[in-house]
Amino acid sequence: MNRSQVKDPVLVRWILTGLALAALVLIVVLPLAAVFVQAFEKGWQAYRDAIVQPETVSAIELSLLAVGISVPLNLLFGLAAAWAITKFQFTGKNVLTTLIDIPFGVSPVISGLVYVLVFGAQGWFGVWLAAHDIQIIFAVPGIILATTFVTFPFVARELIALMESQGTEEEEAALVLGANAWQMFFRVTLPNIKWGLLYGAVLCTARALGEFGAVSVVSGHIRGQTNTLPLHVEILYNEYKYAGAFAVASLLSVLAVIALALKKFLEWKTSEERG
């Protein structure tokens, strides 16, 4: 093989790098910058006013509530699923692995619609729920359900990959040394996967905060009651309150950047865990 086949000429390298950078600026950096420019267009005071509006505050609260419930739930489900899949042999294992990925494959709008079909007034359990005065659709429980569904795969997928690469030998060693199931889990398994678990939680949180489609279908957009942050951005935008819309959007963007930084740090930590 001669030299030119292995090493691209300098010109080609510069052109390729330039193209990649241009695409990055155009597709990622500019829109992100635009969010902040728009948000602060009318000054710091207007920004602050937009954020402290009661409807915005209630949207922040609802988003945090949805994250606060769906992320711990998915940590639990994800851990249970990953544990079952990687530490045991059973029939239907492949089916379970595929089922976990469904929320990634289905459009979020469909995910929302499914819950309307099941729990809505005309849905399977609609009559029963109405009779017992339980409201799920167009209420907070529906938002939490939809968020949990959409973010379900993050923790499970991360842990399955991590736990598969670690194998079951350390758990077996713990058992032979006399540990019971709790001791094995808390002293061996959990410390081995803690960074992977956090990594899954960060991805899950980022997605839960930003979820629009599924939540939009089940929320009903009742201001001050069933509006999450992304839904609130849309409402403000549709009402031509651009400064407000971008102020709220900038909040979400800051959270996304924090999540990204955490994600990088945790990727580094989990690669140590795998080693």
Add this chain to the structure above:
Amino acid sequence: MSIEVQHVRKVFGTHEALKDVSLRIESGELMALLGPSGSGKTTLLRIIAGLDLPDSGTIRLHDEDATRSTARDRQVGFVFQHYALFRHMTVFENIAFGLRVRPKSTRPTERDIVARVYELLQLIQLDWLGDRYPSQLSGGQRQRVALARALAVEPRVLLLDEPFGALDAKVRRELRQWLRRLHDDLHIASVFVTHDQEEALEVADRVAILSDGNIEQVGTPEEVCRRPSNAFVEEFLRDVNPRSLNLRVR
């Protein structure tokens, strides 16, 4: 403490890993399970340890039926092929693990645990490595830590899965001799799995040769070499360096 395997069968899916295997290992004896890969030797070791359950047959430890007791209750020391050290714990904590997870009533005091761990670290000649992590050790050092961890709980039997498989030739030879001496000091029944004929013949008191889920022959190294009981054993031991028998570490 003796180990007795009686008519053990084990099937994985459609593969019959063990077909009616019986074997007795006396107290103080060092037994090698020797065979090509896929012959069922590791499965047999795991069944003795309680990590796998036999489909039929019984396991007796010290003349008590242990078939239904869990790995946790059998008090066996098990050294895994890839050591399976707890990667997030120091060498010290790895060795202390078996003592720390005991129920409060039988758990030694912290002082006794520290003393016991240092005693074991001296035994494996690594007493300056107590605060290192497994990833900072060489293969031979990990192997010895794994052994110390297994011995910390004063097991009734010691089981080793390919204990020298992942080590280079020089370290392997040193560890073989060391293991032999250690076994003689401990007076417990030990079983190790290997696919290396010379290793089995050099270290073990008796050798069980497995093939395709059956035990083909059990005997001292001299017996299996001089009087192979069938064509497989003869073929399997044919290429062994005859010096192996003279090199025996005793």
